[in-house]
Amino acid sequence: MPMANTNHALRASWSARFPPPATGNQTVAFGHRTQSGRNISYSRDDLDSELGSGEHSKEFLSYHVHIPSTPDNQPMDSAASTNLDPSISARVEEQYVSNSLFTGGFNSVTRAQLMNKVIDSESSHPQMAGAKGSSCAVPGCGAKVMSDERGNDILPCECDYKICRDCFVEGLQTNGTCPGCKEPYKATDVDEVVANAQPHLSMQPSLAGMSKMERRLSLMKSRNYGRSLTRSQTGDFDHNRWLFETKGTYGYGNAIWPRQNDGDGDGDGDGGQPVELVSKPWRPLTRRLKIPAAILSPYRLLIFIRMAILGLFLAWRIKHKNEDAIWLWGMSVVCEIWFAFSWLLDQLPKLCPINRATDLVVLKEKFETPSPSNPSGKSDLPGIDVFVSTADPEKEPPLVTANTILSILAADYPVEKLACYVSDDGGSLLTFEAMAEAASFANLWVPFCRKHEIEPRNPESYFSMKRDPYKNKVRSDFVKDRRRLKREYEEFKVRINSLPDSIRRRSDAYHAREEIKAVKRQREAPLNEPIEPVKIQKATWMADGTHWPGTWVYSAAEHSRGDHAGIIQVMLKPPSDEPLLGNNDEIKSFDLTEVDIRLPLLVYVSREKRPGYDHNKKAGAMNALVRASAIMSNGPFILNLDCDHYVYNSLALREGMCFMMDRGGDRICYVQFPQRFEGIDPSDRYANNNTVFFDVNMRALDGLQGPVYVGTGCLFRRIALYGFDPPHSKLHSSCFSTCFRRKGKTPSAEETRALRMADEDDDDEIMNLSSFPRKFGNSNFLIDSIPVAEFQGRPLADHPAVKNGRPPGALVIPRDLLDASTVAEAISVISCWYEDKTEWGHRVGWIYGSVTEDVVTGYRMHNRGWRSVYCVTKRDAFRGTAPINLTDRLHQVLRWATGSVEIFFSRNNALLASPKLNHLQRIAYLNVGIYPFTSFFLIVYCFLPALSLFSGQFIVQTLNVTFLTYLLIITITLCLLAVLEVKWSGIELEEWWRNEQFWLIGGTSAHLAAVLQGLLKVIAGIEISFTLTSKSAGDEEDDDFADLYIVKWTSLMIPPITIMLVNLIAIAVGVSRTIYSVVPQWSKLIGGVFFSLWVLVHLYPFAKGLMGRRGKTPTIVFVWSGLIAITISLLWVAINPPSESSQIGGSFTFP
16 A cells, blocks of 8 residues: 555454463553664553453453554653653544544454545644644654644744654653754653643543543442442332332323322331432423323224224124125225224324423533532533444435534534444445545534524525524624635535545546556566556545545445445544633634534444445444444444434434433433424425324324334434343333233243343342353453443432432543544454354344334334333424435335335234233334235225226125215214324324325335235245435426426336226226116216225325426326326217117116
């Protein structure tokens, strides 16, 4: 590789599955070679695992790291290194790590390549990789000088001679004079120099000498919590027992303090509670908002009335056969029975809808206000790792992904507690450099959002808003700042959109240079050697003039989409613990004197891919992020977003944290936010908003065991993703469990095989770490992080009912600094071999084996007894894009339905669920797997009106009063239920009707194909491959809804088109036959035409989508086509009328 002598090489060798010959604790040794040729090595205690003494430690990794000499890496003498403050050396190494691109994988060395330049443009923020800085003025060195948190140079001499740390140390050891002014240094120690320029270090002195795990667990070990950590922190009064054995109703989302004299009856009136807690007011973080009984009671009553009417109607239909057309009657009855069963599965889980609300003021008071346990008032909130997944920059534009990243970096959450990880499953340099550009632009965008409280914090959406941007803005410099940011953003978009051409031109230039060098070497070869044409592989080059380790534009061995090394680049290094206020930059005309300019941690991750491995699509990429983030930041909570779903409400993360940190929140596995979409046509022709599902079904499930996981906009508890059971799950029951209690139940196989956080019968409730390597893999770092994440994710123990809480002020300790060994370990856990012989994807992390891995993952958590919560915020939490084109929409529905079929034929079928799953929740999951099979019955029922008109028969003998009465009552009850659903959910009636229309469109097209594909996979083992849904807009920029009118043919359109044509022809034939009949059957004609029109009205959006763009395919053409078809049919009947008839019309009879 070019410039190899100037790049760091971080080589790591490990015993993958077999223990090393030597025993004992494994350490990481760093070796440095200086310019003089001497070798310096030192040990890193931070890698000593606390599990090293166990038997399972033999399976863990053993690293030896070698860092060769470069101008930017000249370590100090060993004597000097012993005197250096560990916190300062850790910061120096973190600076190196954040400027290095780490690569590696299976059977390959792990390298750290120093990135002097990440993108072509300059990087100014001190946290960003490749940030510009001064170079050492010592001849032959050229290394970067020391810098503080603001990026300012730290110069040890008053003459301001620029010198790097290593040259300064060597100068102190030789003559102690400055190379510039030749005067002796006043500061004779690196610590003193750095301390003078940077007095506030984040790491506490008492923690600087500890190992990494000792620092993380110091508070857990030092305060003698022992058994009390997993028990009540505030007394012996068992509020869980009080809650479920008395009339108490508080729990997560609904807090009611026990009334006076409602305790254990000992006469003290306090129920055994500590006096200080009884006298101290306690406020919940969330509350449950009940739906008015005037709406909910009639709604439930109508459900049972309609159930009874459907039962009576089906009994009457079975009893009264149509002897004239028994085949027609039989098909209709079977379909109607299935429709009733399907409606029951859909309606029963809607019996307990609820709404919830959060209190952000209380959250701030509890976690960010000075208190005796937190005198400094630092944030005591747990960390959040945000995952953004992307795979193809052509279908998922980098500008969309960059805007999503910017909205995350600007979220209103403690900067030091937030980390963003971007998974690029395609390993594209385009995505890599787009991320780097986004990190550079965040230097201006994030402080601007904080200064002026901007909403939304997605620059594309903000600058495209139709409303007045100056409303409610009180700062005098807002107009100037906004104009400046808008200009900067326009330039940012130009740079992002020009990246493909920039990368291509750069690669062509370097390729031409390599060809010239090859030709020159060939000419310098001896004359007797044969001359062959020069052939050089056309590589993709990075901005620093080195090969891109990921996927090349022109694929090559080890550089293709399915064959490339693992890559990790820290784009923005972890921020300092203390706020870093900006200054008045007159050059940039941007005043940030009172604004925190720190940025959250931003990491680019592209997991290793090799031929012959099943990488498990998106689920595998998410699991790789889980492992890498556990090693680098280990946030106890994980928020996953698609690349086109951005943070629309900057307070959304705090809203979700209210549920996790409230009383009983330790039993919540995830908080699901509703999906909201932009760029959808005003009429929502294809029900893209899906409001019936997100505002009706999901709110209803929230009243049971919780909403299903829908793939994006979900805040997870990391410990739940690891496959653990919820704490003290045996003590808690859920809605309707007392009504349907099982006697003598035995645990199912899935329940007994579930991972245990602790033994339910063990009072100590301490995790058993001995079996973790077989479940999570052979990484000490990862296993050490599990108990830390569990402890940090606990709610505060500020109430007697909190039995599994943590003490206040436990999370104000600064996070660990990054070092080379940590990132090297992260590289190893994203390799393609790491999951072999582990339970990743089976019971740990995102579950494999289905194209709808989201539903299966949520189901597994509910099946272990966890609960989930639906968080609907006043301002939408997240917004994204949805396909408005008919073909793309059908393919999206096809993917969802295929996943449901796979679930039905797998062990994730709700019929096989454990007893921990709520009964109505089980019905909801059962409906998830069954609903695609309705397509068979729906298609048959859509053809029945046409068959009736063709044959002159109907599904009943005659349209008598009983049949019409049943039909009328069933229709009225359905409409009344729709009206009440609209009332308690807040949706519009038009949205409900659009959902009904697309239910029939999808049921007759995508659902049928999904069932067929699912059966092929189960029976024949034929795998189904799906393409990504395009996030790009239409070709015509002047129309926001250009995609809506594009007609792209797909075989999924054949069944609906056939149904429409057959019903239209059947209406014409039926009318003609009735007109020329001797005894016209007007009642049967009316019944057939009514149901045919019912089918056609539902398919109207589909027919409109086939017409294409307005003005290109006139509607009148299709109108005339229908009239001509009907006219021809009538003429044919008039030319060749029935022989028995000479009279048109006959007598009209109607019951």
